[in-house]
Amino acid sequence: MMLNVGKYLLAGLALGGANARSTNIASVANERIHGHESFVDNDGVRIHYRSYGSGPLLVLQQGSPDRETTWNTFQIQEFAKKYTVVTPTLRGYPPSDVPPEKEDYAAAAHVSDMLKGLVMVNTPIIPVFLPLIEFDSYQHLLSEYTIPYYAYHPGQPKNVSTIVQHILNETYRDQIAEYVNKSLRYGMLDFYNENFPAPPYGQNLSTEGLTQTVPSAIIWEELDPYFSPAMQNGLEAWFDYDIRLVVIPGAGH
Numbered sequence: 001m002m003l004n005v006g007k008y009l010l011a012g013l014a015l016g017g018a019n020a021r022s023t024n025i026a027s028v029a030n031e032r033i034h035g036h037e038s039f040v041d042n043d044g045v046r047i048h049y050r051s052y053g054s055g056p057l058l059v060l061q062q063g064s065p066d067r068e069t070t071w072n073t074f075q076i077q078e079f080a081k082k083y084t085v086v087t088p089t090l091r092g093y094p095p096s097d098v099p100p101e102k103e104d105y106a107a108a109a110h111v112s113d114m115l116k117g118l119v120m121v122n123t124p125i126i127p128v129f130l131p132l133i134e135f136d137s138y139q140h141l142l143s144e145y146t147i148p149y150y151a152y153h154p155g156q157p158k159n160v161s162t163i164v165q166h167i168l169n170e171t172y173r174d175q176i177a178e179y180v181n182k183s184l185r186y187g188m189l190d191f192y193n194e195n196f197p198a199p200p201y202g203q204n205l206s207t208e209g210l211t212q213t214v215p216s217a218i219i220w221e222e223l224d225p226y227f228s229p230a231m232q233n234g235l236e237a238w239f240d241y242d243i244r245l246v247v248i249p250g251a252g253h
């Protein structure tokens, strides 16, 4: 189970630091951007990650459709000055393993209980999102793209250009299109199968136990095409510590 991933990542890092020393200037510059790449074994699933900088551990987890390189241009350059930044590639996303079973993608398989703080960037805030996806017609419209995902079988068209259409940076959009095009797709979609509510909507899903118990912040980029702005409503109820919400106009998912 992934509950140990923090520990494994730290163990991996200690190793990485020892192996990463290099006097070659080109390779130093290369590492500043691409980090030190390595893998950890988490209960038989190999998880790829990159690490940068030094200091307290800061884990930046990519979403979909994307990969761990999403943080390279801006966030790494800043945060690596103060933190050991680790960017894992989600399971199901090469070069991490793509385990075969749907159950391998359940939330518990990729959540750590070692968090000291959490910053969420345009990701569903689950206890607020569950009632929205079940009962809000605008959210239904925004979630239509997920419906073919539940029935996807390897070999079916991936619709690469549709998947990447909302990535605003054209260069990065092309890179992710190429990555999705050449990668297995089912592992990426099994995150939806296991965690994202499917029709028929209108169910009363339990939100019990979903209160966040570490200090948290949410960065909300207003042009998100997948999540209703209503996700910003009623957040306070779900965070034991203060929740800070920062809304960024003109930015997308």
Ligand SMILES: *[C@@H]1O[C@H](CO)[C@@H](O)[C@H](O)[C@H]1NC(C)=O
Residues within 6 Å of the ligand: 148, 149, 152, 156, 157, 158, 159
């Ligand atoms: C791809 O697009 C076709 C045509 O719009 C659609 O029928 C199919 O369900 C889509 N598949 C996926 C996985 O999105």
Ligand SMILES: *[C@@H]1O[C@H](CO)[C@@H](O)[C@H](O)[C@H]1NC(C)=O
Residues within 6 Å of the ligand: 073, 169, 170, 171, 172
């Ligand atoms: C767009 O993405 C590319 C590749 O990740 C990056 O090098 C470039 O700086 C980005 N441009 C902007 C304006 O964010």
Ligand SMILES: *[C@@H]1O[C@H](CO)[C@@H](O)[C@H](O)[C@H]1NC(C)=O
Residues within 6 Å of the ligand: 160, 161, 177, 178, 181, 182
């Ligand atoms: C996907 O890759 C195939 C060749 O493997 C290529 O013909 C096709 O144009 C690519 N599509 C996209 C959207 O990159």
Ligand SMILES: *[C@@H]1O[C@H](CO)[C@@H](O)[C@H](O)[C@H]1NC(C)=O
Residues within 6 Å of the ligand: 202, 203, 204
């Ligand atoms: C959901 O809960 C509401 C009130 O709590 C109730 O009126 C409704 O019948 C329930 N619906 C289902 C499908 O259980």
